[in-house]
Amino acid sequence: MEREEDFCPIHEAINLLQEKWVLHIVRALLEGEMGFNQLARAVGGVNPATLSHRLERLAALGVVEKEVLQAMPPRTRYRLTQAGRELESVIAAIEAWGKAYLKPAPDRRT
């Protein structure tokens, strides 16, 4: 129905980053490469199916890189590519904003 006659990279970027868990995944991976379950724990609360989907998508877009070290005792490493690492600026902007304006948490006291 939609015809991306001019293709807006900003629009696409937003669409990617607004997918559930994507930003959390990138943020976790900015801390360093890690395996699947470790990443799941770092992200917190994501289920393997969704995480798998997201990683597949992010790998297809060249944001993360998957390296299979061993097949048998399953051992995999996920790490950010250059493009992925550049997302740090986005995360940083979100962090700055969150700290500045999202402080008023739903607290009841000081």
Place this chain on the structure above:
Amino acid sequence: MEREEDFCPIHEAINLLQEKWVLHIVRALLEGEMGFNQLARAVGGVNPATLSHRLERLAALGVVEKEVLQAMPPRTRYRLTQAGRELESVIAAIEAWGKAYLKPAPDRRT
């Protein structure tokens, strides 16, 4: 299960911004205040129920402001608050990243 013992504003910010359409809405509103349908058109492809829901949430968080000008011939204005305008840095970071790394779109020709 999870106890947000220290409340992480970054985590919260990510959770907010990853909600579908939120970034698109903010980006549209950065262009200037507008009415409901106008905003829907600017965002493109969002259905009124979702948009309404998001605006309600964004207003509750103090990111957007809603002003009802008339009740009967319905006339409403949505505009960003200070906090909302500050999200421009996030949008800018995403724009920069998208332009730099998302260019290789799945297109076949110019």
Place this chain on the structure above:
DNA sequence: CCCTATGCTATGATTCGTCAAGTAGTAGGG
């Protein structure tokens, strides 16, 4: 009068994300 426009809400359909469990192989404790 008829059609468009405004700002939303209501309805049923589809898609997305979640949950629980299972697969396969190895390492460690008893």
Place this chain on the structure above:
DNA sequence: CCCTACTACTTGACGAATCATAGCATAGGG
């Protein structure tokens, strides 16, 4: 050796979120 836990996912069923569409009430143009 046996049992459990860990590794990395996949699968199928379920529920929640989002979708497209229609509709309300009113005002202005033709």
